[in-house]
Structures are given as C-alpha cells and as structure tokens.
Amino acid sequence: MIRMLLRVLGDEYARPVRRTVVLMTAAAVAEGLACALLVPVLRALFGDDPGGALPWLAAFGAAVAGYGVLRYLADLSGFRAGTTLLRGVYHRLGDHLARLPVGWYTGDRVGEVSGLAGRGVLQAMGVIAHLLAPFLTACATPLTIVAVMLAFDWRLGLAAAIAVPVVAAVQVRAGRASAAADAERAARDHEATGWVIEYLGAQPVLRAGGRGTERFRALDEALRGIRRASRRSLVSALPGVVGLALTVQAAFTAVLALGAYLVLGGDIGAAELLAVLVLAARCADPLLSLADLGGQLRAARAELERLDTVLRTEPLPEPAEPVRPRRHDxxxxxxxxxxxxxxxxxxxxxxxxxxxxxxxxxxxxxxxxxxxxxxxxxxxxxxxxxxxxxxxxxxxxxxxxxxxxxxxxxxxxxxxxxxxxxxxxxxxxxxxxxxxxxxxxxxxxxxxxxxxxxxxxxxxxxxxxxxxxxxxxxxxxxxxxxxxxxxxxxxxxxxxxxxxxxxxxxxxxxxxxxxxxxxxxxxxxxxxxxxxxxxxxxxxxxxxxxxxxxxxxxxxxxxxxxxxxxxxxxxxxx
Structure with missing residues (x-):
C-alpha cells in the first residue's frame, strides 16, 4: 500500500513517508521490548530477592520513556507527512484534471470525481496520520514479544509463534471475502453522489412543474442500493472478525495451557509463567484490532486505487517539437x-x-x-x-x-x-x-x-x-x-x-x-x-x-x- 501511495504522489514524497514508517516501526518494536522487561521484573519480585527488581524497574522505566519519545516523534512525523501528502495530492490531482480531455468528463464521472476529491482523498491520505501507526503496532509489537518469548522459553515462544501465520491467513481471507462487497458499496456511493448532484441541479425544473417536494426515484434507488451494499459488506466482514477473535483467544489459551503444564512439571516457575501470560495478553490487544484496521485500510486502498486510475489516465499529449503558428486561418x-x-x-x-x-x-x-x-x-x-x-x-x-x-x-x-x-x-x-x-x-x-x-x-x-x-x-x-x-x-x-x-x-x-x-x-x-x-x-x-x-x-x-x-x-x- 505504501508503494501505491508513493506511486500516486511521486518520488519527491518518498523520504518523509519512509522516515515516518521507520519511526513508527521503531516505536512499535520499543513497545514490545519495554513489555519484555516485565519478565525479569516479575521474576525478581516473586523470587527470593525482591530488591533485585529495582535495576530492572529502572530499565523498564527508561524503556517506557524511550518508547514515549519514539511514539511522539512517530505521531508528529505522521501528521506532518499526512498534511504534506494531502496538499501534494490535491495539487497533483487538480493539475492532472485540468490536462485531461474534456471528453473524459462524462456524466457518471462527475459524482466519482466529486467523491474522490472530497472524502476519497482525505481517507486515502489519512492512512499516514491515523492508520499506519496502529497497524504497524499490531504487527511489529506482537512479533517482538514473540521473539522475546522464544528467547525466554522456546516451547512457549514456539506456541505463540505458531499463531502468527494463522492470524495472518485469517486476516487475508477476511480481506478477500470483504473486498467485493466493499467495492460494490464504494461504487454505489459514487453513483448516489452523482444522483444527488443531478437532483440538486434539477430543482428549478422540478419546482416549475410543481414537483419540488416529490421524491427523486433514481436517487432513492441509489440510496437503497447503498443500504443493501452496506449490509452485505457488514455480513461479509463478520466471519473474519469472529475468526480472528477465536484464533487469538485459542492461541492465548494454548500458551496458558502449555505454561501451566511446564509449571506443574517444574520446568519454569510461577513468576515466569505470570510474566509470559502478561506478554501474551499484550499481544492479543493489537491483534484483535487488526479486524477493524483491516477494513479501514481496505477502504483507503480502494480510494488510492481509484485515485491512481484517474492519475494514470493519459492527458492529451504535448508536442515533442512544438510549433508556433504565424497565421490565424x-x-x-x-x-x-x-x-x-x-x-x-x-x-x-x-x-x-x-x-x-x-x-x-x-x-x-x-x-x-x-x-x-x-x-x-x-x-x-x-x-x-x-x-x-x-x-x-x-x-x-x-x-x-x-x-x-x-x-x-x-x-x-x-x-x-x-x-x-x-x-x-x-x-x-x-x-x-x-x-x-x-x-x-x-x-x-x-x-x-x-x-x-x-x-x-x-x-x-x-x-x-x-x-x-x-x-x-x-x-x-x-x-x-x-x-x-x-x-x-x-x-x-x-x-x-x-x-x-x-x-x-x-x-x-x-x-x-x-x-x-x-x-x-x-x-x-x-x-x-x-x-x-x-x-x-x-x-x-x-x-x-x-x-x-x-x-x-x-x-x-x-x-x-x-x-x-x-x-x-x-x-x-x-
């Protein structure tokens, strides 16, 4: 999606976008490492020498502070990049629309361009400012925690790691199942926008005929189409949401059961198990948010694709060897x-x-x-x-x-x-x-x-x-x-x-x-x-x-x- 965003905007915007991605990824990894320090802290607190937890608590505090600084810088970079990209895409879209042949502007494109230039661009460019950070957190933080669990105990880490491809597969399958319904809903939305514009433009004619208060049949049908498409979109997304929740809960239960078995067998202590369960629970929250984030990212990607399609439309070519006419016949x-x-x-x-x-x-x-x-x-x-x-x-x-x-x-x-x-x-x-x-x-x-x-x-x-x-x-x-x-x-x-x-x-x-x-x-x-x-x-x-x-x-x-x-x-x- 980032590649498509850069293709839409051009290479001049690559540096702020990449810097933002790096900062957000670093903040997500720092969050996972800060959570990982809970393992030695809890081990010391519940061990024979609670006072030994003080150095680990200091390290934990420093890690949280470092995470806070990185998160602030990442969010600030995201908002700055978002506003820069928004201004850039509006300029590029406006310049491109001005160069397209007049014949391109057919009636059905009025609503499409109106929706794209308004909500569509805002939604697509809002990815950097609002969606990228939680998405990277939902991906990088759990992976960091899984790596820490592998280092602590390979059996518990392996149990957590097995859940990663399963969660990814469920998310991809849910996205594919919802893509068609989302595309239909977007198409209905653009169609309705066109009918709203026509309805407003037809007011003088409708009122002159004494029909100003009548319902506009085509617009009503378009709005009903939006309602039906929205219902189908929600229904198609439901299995993915439920499947993701069940997968995450199943993985957490598996880690809990394996940890209890290892404690009973004397392989690890209760303090270590408690720390691992805290880490596993911290993994669950961002993973569960993937369902909502996935829907928003799909919608933003769809707007980006429509924007990319418009920007790829060839304008009338400029002459390779321009000539200035000297007469005016x-x-x-x-x-x-x-x-x-x-x-x-x-x-x-x-x-x-x-x-x-x-x-x-x-x-x-x-x-x-x-x-x-x-x-x-x-x-x-x-x-x-x-x-x-x-x-x-x-x-x-x-x-x-x-x-x-x-x-x-x-x-x-x-x-x-x-x-x-x-x-x-x-x-x-x-x-x-x-x-x-x-x-x-x-x-x-x-x-x-x-x-x-x-x-x-x-x-x-x-x-x-x-x-x-x-x-x-x-x-x-x-x-x-x-x-x-x-x-x-x-x-x-x-x-x-x-x-x-x-x-x-x-x-x-x-x-x-x-x-x-x-x-x-x-x-x-x-x-x-x-x-x-x-x-x-x-x-x-x-x-x-x-x-x-x-x-x-x-x-x-x-x-x-x-x-x-x-x-x-x-x-x-x-």
Missing part, C-alpha cells in the same frame, strides 16, 4: 471524430481564411459544437487534422494554443468572486482601463452601473446571482480583454430575451471584428452576418455558401431559415 482536413461507438464528424474538410467569419448551422447532434472543441483541442481528432495557420493544433503547445483562442459558450460558467475578477480571467495582468474598455465594448458597463456594489458585485457560484444575459456579457468582456485572434462562439444568444440578445449581439460584433471566427448559431442576425455558412448534418457538410446563395438554392439551409423566421425551433447545439 483555420483548416479542417478530412477530419474524423467519434465517441461511444458513434461517428460525430465524418471526413469533414473546410477552411476559414484569417479574419473571416464562418457560421455552422444544422440540427441537434450534427457535430457543430464538436467542431469548436476540436479547434480548441478539447479532444484530438481520430483522423485527418485541424490546422491553425497551417500548423496542426496537436503540434502547438497548449498554452500557445489557448493564447490564440477565445471561446464563448452558450452555458457560461462564472467563478465565485466579483464581476471584475471574472472579467480579469481573460487577461489577469490587464490594467483597470483595459478592463473597463472591454466591459464597455460588451455593454457590461450598463449592468455594472445599475448594481449597488458595481464592479465589486459577487456573481455567486457559477454566476447564479446574474441573469443569463448578464453572464454572457461578462463572458464576452472576458474574451474581448483576452484579445485572441481566433474566436469560437457556441450558441451564445439562443436562450436570451430580445433585449439581452441585442446587447450580446453588439458585443459579439465588436469581439468578431478583424478576427477569425467560427460560430455555432441559429439566430438569424448572427448567421446572416457570416462570410461563409455551412449546413452540417451527421458530421458532414450538406450545403455551404453565403446566405443569399443558400436561400436561392432552396435546400436544407433554406428550410432552416424559414423555420427560424416562423418561430419554429430549428435545432439546438450539436
């Missing part, structure tokens, strides 16, 4: 892409000259939004290439590519903070004047002026305290401040009221001026202003041309146009 060359066994883009070829605007329209699921994602390299193409300035985007370093591209999505996500902080994300080093100029161009200044706290207004989690149109203006201001030469627009006005749409459209016009633009849209004024229009369906270009020419052709685009002008929905994102 776009080209899709025989692009193929799909997921889930479905082809989304099928052999598409298309070019967008620098400084021109391309509008992509088509029915829902046609692959429109996927085109934008491929330009921004949220995914890598599976065939063909996407080129920026004649350079395959896979050959452009991620930071350079992101510097050249500004993206405005339909569903704008703002971070908790003020309006100004969210705008500054476009270019953190911008001056106040540049921020204000970008806001004015996006007509965000109108929003700021009517808010009581102005630029210091908190937007709430995800921008929940602003309207959809206000969030879009923040997003456009952010893109304007970034001043990237390539702009990707994804249905940015589809859900806005006419007033909000007019303001956002004006911001889009200013954002698009002089830049290479690819827009996914179905609002008329946005499409009509494009230099070139392609109608996409099934991942292929069905029609392309300018607005007037496509209308005269009377094909799919003309049908789309008529449906839009008549107010009939013509298809959403794709």
């Amino acid at each position: 776009l080209e899709f060359a025989s692009v193929e892409f799909g997921y889930g066994g479905r082809t989304v883009i099928d052999g598409l070829s298309l070019s967008v000259p620098e400084g021109r605007r391309l509008a992509v329209v088509g029915p829902s699921g046609a692959g429109k939004s996927t085109l934008l994602h491929l330009v921004a390299r949220f995914h890598d193409v599976q065939g063909g290439s996407v080129r920026l300035g004649g350079v395959d985007v896979r050959s452009v370093p991620t930071e350079v590519l992101m510097e050249r591209i500004a993206v405005v999505f339909q569903d704008v996500h703002l971070f908790s903070g003020t309006i100004e902080e969210n705008v500054r994300l476009g270019r953190p080093g911008a001056t106040a004047a540049e921020v204000r100029a970008a806001a004015a161009a996006a007509r965000l200044d109108e929003v700021v002026e009517r808010l009581p706290r102005g630029w210091e207004t908190e937007v709430g989690e995800g921008g929940a305290l602003l309207s959809g149109g206000e969030r879009q203006r923040v997003s456009i201001a952010r893109a304007l401040l970034k001043d990237a030469p390539v702009v990707l627009l994804d249905e940015v006005t589809s859900a806005l009221d006419p007033v909000g749409e007019a303001a956002v459209h004006e911001g889009i016009e200013r954002l698009s001026a002089g830049r290479t633009v690819v827009m996914v849209a179905h609002r008329l004024r946005t499409v009509r202003g494009a230099d070139h229009i392609v109608f996409l369906d099934g991942g292929r270009i069905v029609e392309e041309g300018d607005h007037e020419g496509l209308l005269r052709r009377g094909g799919r685009y003309a049908d789309f146009w008529r449906a839009s002008t008549s107010g009939v929905p013509s298809g959403g994102g794709g």
